[in-house]
Amino acid sequence: MLDSTPDGLNSGESPLLRTIGLTKRYGDFLANDSIDIDIWPGEIHALLGENGAGKSTLVKAIYGLIQPSAGEIRWQGRRILLSGPSEARGLGIGMVFQHFSLFDNLTVAENVALGLDGRESFKDMSARLEQVSEAYGLPLDPKREVWQLSVGERQRIEIVRALMQDPKFLILDEPTAVLTPKEADQLFVVLERLKAEGRAILYISHKLEEVKRLCDTATILRGGRKVETCNPRRETAASLARMMVGGEIKEVKAASGRTTTVPRLVVNDLSLAPSEPHGVRLEHISFELKGGEILGIAGVAGNGQEELFAALSGERSSKDPGTVVIEGIAAGHLSITQRRRLGAAFVPEERLGHGTAPRMKLSENALLTGHAASGMVHRGFINTAATLKTVDRATETFDVRKAKRDPEAASLSGGNLQKFIVGREILRNPAVLVVSQPTWGVDAGAAAVIRQALLDLATAGAAVLVTSQDLDELAEITDRIAVMFHGKLSAPLATREATRENLGLLMGGSSLEPKEVAHAIGA
Amino acid sequence: MQLVLEKRAERSGTIALVSPLIAIGLTVVTMVILFAILGKNPLLALHAYFIAPLTDGYSLQEIAVKATPLVMIAIGLSLCYLANAWNIGAEGQFLIGAVAGSWIAVKTQGTDAGAWVLPAMLVLAAAAGALYALIPAICKVKFGASEILTSLMLVYVADLFLDYLVRGPWRDPNGFNFPTTAEFDPVATVPLLIEGGRLHLGSIIALLVVAAAAILLGRTIKGFEIRVVGAAPRAARFGGFNANQLIILTFAISGALAGLAGIIEVAGPVGHLQPGISPGYGFTAIIVAFLGRLNPLGILIAGLFLALTFIGGEQAQIAMKIPLDVTKVFQGILLFYVLACDSLILYRFKLSFPNRQVASGTH
Ligand SMILES: Nc1ncnc2c1ncn2[C@@H]1O[C@H](COP(=O)(O)OP(=O)(O)OP(=O)(O)O)[C@@H](O)[C@H]1O
Numbered sequence: 001m002l003d004s005t006p007d008g009l010n011s012g013e014s015p016l017l018r019t020i021g022l023t024k025r026y027g028d029f030l031a032n033d034s035i036d037i038d039i040w041p042g043e044i045h046a047l048l049g050e051n052g053a054g055k056s057t058l059v060k061a062i063y064g065l066i067q068p069s070a071g072e073i074r075w076q077g078r079r080i081l082l083s084g085p086s087e088a089r090g091l092g093i094g095m096v097f098q099h100f101s102l103f104d105n106l107t108v109a110e111n112v113a114l115g116l117d118g119r120e121s122f123k124d125m126s127a128r129l130e131q132v133s134e135a136y137g138l139p140l141d142p143k144r145e146v147w148q149l150s151v152g153e154r155q156r157i158e159i160v161r162a163l164m165q166d167p168k169f170l171i172l173d174e175p176t177a178v179l180t181p182k183e184a185d186q187l188f189v190v191l192e193r194l195k196a197e198g199r200a201i202l203y204i205s206h207k208l209e210e211v212k213r214l215c216d217t218a219t220i221l222r223g224g225r226k227v228e229t230c231n232p233r234r235e236t237a238a239s240l241a242r243m244m245v246g247g248e249i250k251e252v253k254a255a256s257g258r259t260t261t262v263p264r265l266v267v268n269d270l271s272l273a274p275s276e277p278h279g280v281r282l283e284h285i286s287f288e289l290k291g292g293e294i295l296g297i298a299g300v301a302g303n304g305q306e307e308l309f310a311a312l313s314g315e316r317s318s319k320d321p322g323t324v325v326i327e328g329i330a331a332g333h334l335s336i337t338q339r340r341r342l343g344a345a346f347v348p349e350e351r352l353g354h355g356t357a358p359r360m361k362l363s364e365n366a367l368l369t370g371h372a373a374s375g376m377v378h379r380g381f382i383n384t385a386a387t388l389k390t391v392d393r394a395t396e397t398f399d400v401r402k403a404k405r406d407p408e409a410a411s412l413s414g415g416n417l418q419k420f421i422v423g424r425e426i427l428r429n430p431a432v433l434v435v436s437q438p439t440w441g442v443d444a445g446a447a448a449v450i451r452q453a454l455l456d457l458a459t460a461g462a463a464v465l466v467t468s469q470d471l472d473e474l475a476e477i478t479d480r481i482a483v484m485f486h487g488k489l490s491a492p493l494a495t496r497e498a499t500r501e502n503l504g505l506l507m508g509g510s511s512l513e514p515k516e517v518a519h520a521i522g523a
Numbered sequence: 524m525q526l527v528l529e530k531r532a533e534r535s536g537t538i539a540l541v542s543p544l545i546a547i548g549l550t551v552v553t554m555v556i557l558f559a560i561l562g563k564n565p566l567l568a569l570h571a572y573f574i575a576p577l578t579d580g581y582s583l584q585e586i587a588v589k590a591t592p593l594v595m596i597a598i599g600l601s602l603c604y605l606a607n608a609w610n611i612g613a614e615g616q617f618l619i620g621a622v623a624g625s626w627i628a629v630k631t632q633g634t635d636a637g638a639w640v641l642p643a644m645l646v647l648a649a650a651a652g653a654l655y656a657l658i659p660a661i662c663k664v665k666f667g668a669s670e671i672l673t674s675l676m677l678v679y680v681a682d683l684f685l686d687y688l689v690r691g692p693w694r695d696p697n698g699f700n701f702p703t704t705a706e707f708d709p710v711a712t713v714p715l716l717i718e719g720g721r722l723h724l725g726s727i728i729a730l731l732v733v734a735a736a737a738i739l740l741g742r743t744i745k746g747f748e749i750r751v752v753g754a755a756p757r758a759a760r761f762g763g764f765n766a767n768q769l770i771i772l773t774f775a776i777s778g779a780l781a782g783l784a785g786i787i788e789v790a791g792p793v794g795h796l797q798p799g800i801s802p803g804y805g806f807t808a809i810i811v812a813f814l815g816r817l818n819p820l821g822i823l824i825a826g827l828f829l830a831l832t833f834i835g836g837e838q839a840q841i842a843m844k845i846p847l848d849v850t851k852v853f854q855g856i857l858l859f860y861v862l863a864c865d866s867l868i869l870y871r872f873k874l875s876f877p878n879r880q881v882a883s884g885t886h
């Protein structure tokens with residue numbers, strides 16, 4: 001133990017947690033550069049910054065997941081050295097990760113039990129689980145299996161699991177990125193309540209309006225350094241964004257006079273049984289997408305979007321070639337490589353492990369999708385220079401920030417990896433681009449860059465299909481929006497005419513009969 | 524208080540490099556204890572195992588001869604393991620290769636068949652090894668049968684088949700009833716590199732195999748496919764790489780290399796077909812593959828090291844009456860430690876105190 005003199009045990013007078021000069025070095029790259037941050041009991045503290053600013057790195061150090069290279073962390077005035085997360089939990093630090101670590105085939109209670117350190121009996125634990133979830137208005141049935149739950153409910157498990165340890169300090173890394181607006185509102189109620197109980201919350205988000213509404217303090221990081229601590233309520237979203245970027249953010253501009261051309265992606269009555277036990281069956285999906293057009297697919301996650309992506313990309317092919325037509329060629333039976341050769345490109349939702357091999361270099365990940373058509377392979381041999389060139393071009397065009405020229409995919413921050421993946425596909429000049437959650441966890445500046453790139457691609461004549469949970473994003477870039485529910489796709493609405501209410505209804509599984517519309521708006 | 528294995532936040536690069544060395548160190552420590560229990564002087568035993576074989580030219584050649592099949596087989600196995608295909612039956616593929624190649628040797632015996640015999644034997648042995656390895660691969664791909672079990676069981680089939688042949692149809696009529704074929708003709712024999720020495724052409728072939736594997740894995744799209752399928756299966760599917768095809772391919776390559784090693788051993792150092800042509804090369808090669816970190820150059824070094832333990836074991840038996848089986852014990856312990864140390868790349872040991880609420884400041 002390396003104790004300094006505890007400056008007052010009354011937690012009201014000293015910060016609950018304080019970092020002093022916290023630094024994390026990867027090689028000669030500074031992911032965190034001497035960061036000082038104070039967290040007080042009973043506050044919701046926002047941690048803001050562009051992709052790669054070092055937010056996740058900072059909270060991982062506080063949670064004991066990585067060891068800082070220099071600087072110290074003080075907990076209630078005492079210096080602490082954490083050798084792992086279990087020690088952080090022991091102190092009263094809880095964390096909810098952006099990516100859930102849950103087992104689909106286990107029940108809620110079993111999942112919670114796996115994540116707790118204590119030696120409580122399973123029965124006691126289940127009882128306590130119900131008690132805690134009820135007390136905080138986070139209803140959970142301990143006996144349900146995880147695969148049956150929505151994303152919001154899954155996150156609830158993680159939050160309840162953290163709350164069961166009775167944390168004094170709770171860290172949430174981009175908790176609302178995957179939530180529907182309604183689920184997010186429910187989360188905010190819980191967070192307010194935790195704050196009222198005197199707990200401290202560190203809240204990472206790229207959604208600035210949300211931060212203004214919820215948070216008392218905001219610390220802004222840029223390039224690994226702290227640039228400011230301020231009261232977000234006194235700032236505007238634009239001024240916060242300026243501090244994050246150190247300049248102005250570009251507005252997304254749709255080129256005027258975008259003209260639609262020939263159909264480039266046509267789906268005809270596509271039905272597909274799920275390949276996994278808990279998957280969704282696709283039922284009679286049909287749509288037509290012309291060059292120059294962007295079609296959005298809205299819907300709550302888990303309603304068949306992943307299955308549709310697999311069917312369109314060719315990760316799963318169907319027996320009937322006519323179900324998917326790319327560039328006028330029946331492609332339902334073709335492999336993903338053959339579809340890429342027809343001019344299609346794909347960006348899946350999951351960045352690590354699906355869109356990229358985490359432990360492989362970016363150049364190898366460029367090869368992963370580029371081998372089909374980009375001169376990266378010559379007579380079976382890899383042209384390393386060509387793969388590196390793709391990395392460099394994506395880095396330049398999309399401002400991918402990374403510690404060295406060709407790092408492992410897993411070492412990039414979430415948003416930067418997303419920029420790389422989108423860049424990798426767009427640089428191939430696809431005729432058809434199918435992309436899921438293009439700006440999931442991406443900062444405002446980078447999101448604008450990606451959305452602009454999608455618009456530019458459509459302007460250049462490509463057909464773009466965007467699946468997103470973010471209705472604002474769809475409203476900003478699409479021409480038409482369709483909604484996915486229980487494996488069925490609604491008829492597309494023109495984006496200009498689609499209201500939030502209409503989309504909300506469709507997302508809840510109602511059809512747009514005039515009577516029901518009236519009913520729902522009244523409700 | 525309890526000892527728990529905790530996931531490391533960051534993959535330890537240093538441990539990835541030194542893990543094989545730690546494993547060797549731990550194995551040696553364990554062996555010292557074992558020798559002491561056997562009542563042998565541990566220092567003398569270690570000397571016999573690891574030092575003595577390196578001191579004379581004959582033993583050095585013998586190490587290269589023993590390393591030849593180990594390296595060839597392990598290279599094939601490493602391709603399988605990188606692609607997450609678990610071929611445990613290289614021993615069987617080795618034996619089937621030996622049998623298939625020997626068939627030509629036996630049939631041409633005493634005829635005036637020319638220089639084509641040896642190349643034909645090599646090709647046939649490789650083909651037979653590949654076909655034999657395809658049985659578990661196809662069962663895996665078509666029916667989902669565990670390739671670990673099927674490939675292992677086929678080892679015993681191959682072993683008994685060879686036994687039957689040399690006791691029955693192929694037995695040397697002038698061999699005093701010993702279960703062996705007649706000595707192969709010179710055209711059916713792998714040429715020596717040094718007249719009167721032990722080193723033979725097979726060692727050169729093994730080096731070529733190492734170089735080819737390094738090129739395959741490092742420079743070609745097929746090698747890339749193999750690596751991605753094992754490292755990130757879902758990303759591999761997204762890349763358009765077919766895991767089943769790669770299981771078939773890696774099993775075929777691995778079987779071919781094992782079969783080739785089998786005929787080279789029979790037509791080289793042994794000179795005829797008989798039971799017991801392999802002291803478990805196919806199994807020891809599994810250790811070589813992992814000790815070499817599934818890397819071609821690493822496998823070359825690991826192959827030489829394990830060959831050393833074979834020779835050392837023989838010397839220890841002669842010099843100190845240490846049973847030959849101790850070599851197998853040594854190799855088994857080594858594999859155990861190699862795999863155990865590998866888990867330290869991603870995990871670490873930690874003492875935990877579950878009853879204490881707060882464990883602050885310990886390090
Ligand atoms: N293990 C690592 N090795 C090398 N560099 C790393 C490693 N982990 C993170 N980095 C680098 O540190 C920087 C900060 O990453 P971090 O994940 O903290 O960003 P972030 O602020 O959370 O971004 P995002 O909003 O995109 O999630 C990035 O540039 C990243 O490339």
Ligand SMILES: [Mg+2]
Nearest residue numbers: 055056413414
């Ligand atoms: Mg992050």
